Amino acid sequence: MTTQRYLGIALAVALAGSVSSQAVAQSTESVTGTIGVTLELTAACRINGVDGVSGLDFGTLDFGTETTLFEETDSEVLNGSSAISVICSPETSPSVAISGGSFDANSDAENRHALSNGTSFVPYSLYTDAERSQQVGAGQSLPLSGTADGVNAQTLNLYGRAVGRDGLTPGSYNDTLNVVLTF
Numbered sequence: 001m002t003t004q005r006y007l008g009i010a011l012a013v014a015l016a017g018s019v020s021s022q023a024v025a026q027s028t029e030s031v032t033g034t035i036g037v038t039l040e041l042t043a044a045c046r047i048n049g050v051d052g053v054s055g056l057d058f059g060t061l062d063f064g065t066e067t068t069l070f071e072e073t074d075s076e077v078l079n080g081s082s083a084i085s086v087i088c089s090p091e092t093s094p095s096v097a098i099s100g101g102s103f104d105a106n107s108d109a110e111n112r113h114a115l116s117n118g119t120s121f122v123p124y125s126l127y128t129d130a131e132r133s134q135q136v137g138a139g140q141s142l143p144l145s146g147t148a149d150g151v152n153a154q155t156l157n158l159y160g161r162a163v164g165r166d167g168l169t170p171g172s173y174n175d176t177l178n179v180v181l182t183f
Contacts, residue, residue, distance in 0.1 A: 077158035117171035124162040
């Protein structure tokens with residue numbers, strides 16, 4: 001019996017070694033494959049350093065403080081201390097259009113827009129030149145300087161002139177212009 005027992009133990013050790021050898025052999029095999037990676041980029045623009053698609057701040061046209069008897073005053077649309085700044089994706093052709101203001105119906109024949117204090121209106125216009133000889137028409141496409149390369153800012157300079165009229169009442173006058181950037 002002792003010999004059978006030794007043979008049984010020897011057989012068990014031999015089988016265990018065989019299973020262990022198969023496990024080691026299986027662990028060295030490998031399977032290969034791939035992982036698909038995708039990214040879709042759409043054209044975009046950044047206005048005055050801010051990304052977005054609506055409600056963006058294109059700047060401010062601030063005519064300052066005048067008396068109710070002023071004749072005319074000039075200003076420039078500024079974003080801080082500079083012109084409107086736009087960075088758009090390469091291979092785009094960005095342009096800006098002013099679609100209108102809140103009180104345009106209260107402007108006059110020579111001016112396209114109006115500021116209001118709730119009871120009085122001050123007409124004003126926008127221009128593309130500092131001399132204020134090239135008036136911006138409603139919905140007119142205004143090209144930006146430079147080339148859209150996704151790195152360097154393109155700029156748009158807009159100038160304004162407000163014109164006084166008789167009977168203006170004191171107060172804070174304002175307007176909101178609607179701007180559309182297409183690219």
